[in-house]
Amino acid sequence: MVDLDPEYVAARGVLLDALEALADHREAIVLVGAQAVYLQTVPLPGYQPYTTDADLAINPSLLGPRPGLEEAMRRAGFRLKDEDTGHPEPGIWEARIRVAQRRDDLVVPVDLIVPEAVAPPGGRRGARLAGEHGRRAARRATGLEGALVDHSLIEVGALDEGDSRRTTVNVAGLAALLVAKLHKIGDRADRPDRLTDKDAGDVLRLFMSATSQDMTQRLIDLLEDARSAGATRAAIDRLDPLFGTPRSLGTQMAVRALAGVLDPATVQATCRTFAAQVLAALGGAG
Incomplete structure (x- = not known):
């Protein structure tokens, strides 16, 4: 243990x-x-x-x-x-x-x-x-x-x-947690002193613990509920800017959070691929 x-x-x-x-x-x-x-x-x-x-x-x-x-x-x-x-x-x-x-x-x-x-x-x-x-x-x-x-x-x-x-x-659940983390990181993007790399490391754990298909369906469920629709849409709009490329803010934070644990290229590829798959599926669903 x-x-x-x-x-x-x-x-x-x-x-x-x-x-x-x-x-x-x-x-x-x-x-x-x-x-x-x-x-x-x-x-x-x-x-x-x-x-x-x-x-x-x-x-x-x-x-x-x-x-x-x-x-x-x-x-x-x-x-x-x-x-x-x-x-x-x-x-x-x-x-x-x-x-x-x-x-x-x-x-x-x-x-x-x-x-x-x-x-x-x-x-x-x-x-x-x-x-x-x-x-x-x-x-x-x-x-x-x-x-x-x-x-x-x-x-x-x-x-x-x-x-x-x-x-x-x-x-x-994993989708609710992803929405919350995207808000937290996005809200602090202009305040580097308030950013914590561990938050992006947590996002990577979410990416690695769900299939993009399952995450997409969970996000659709959130979009269909009046209580969560607005916050979910705002979070989805932040997914590509934060994790869509190897140089995106969230991706770089995740690389630092997982330094010595995962190869940077693996972290970058995971973030880019998962974000792209979810966004493509949501576009098709819409």
Whole structure:
């Protein structure tokens, strides 16, 4: 078994803490982000999964009235980011934990995110959820709409040998994750300081874990649902600019992310071929 990074192991434990805290709202929650990618993609020898955060998409229409999201997260020991400064960040909940070989606490964020297409009106960053959930418990963002449509129940377990917890959670499917990653990379393309090569490495894992035919059909399903159609179309428009050529931004990021694991030519060919096949199939489907 591969020795996993202790911080990644700790982050999985914090994810389980959050899922336990939000158990009454399980139907409304979908795991997205890197942890969802790692649960569903082919492992690459020499490429160790790593993330120290967890992202949970929230479907407001499926939220129960109680407990309020903020109350549930606080009871589990989470606090809003920058709460101590008097300017808390909506939806970014943090847990502080001790990890071996670290002198300071590891801060593990759990983001509660309402996709923009289904977010209640009002508010710029915070999602103004009804009832006891409040205006700060979750934030709003574009790109995760696909998770409302493309998801399935998957069992998630702790990675720490001393933690036997396992639970089932809705996990975003490969197409929803691709849409989200294309938005994330595309939104930050003009801000190199905010780009992370690992995001493109995650896209490559998605390319290597699905056939282009299956990905195309999943994307068509997202295009046919009113909740996810707009975000999906915007993501598809970014696929060729980001991954269509060996010199595209996303392709170059993936090459760096997989340096020493996959030959650059293999990464470039995979990105170019997969993107071209999906776009050609979508053109034919349209």
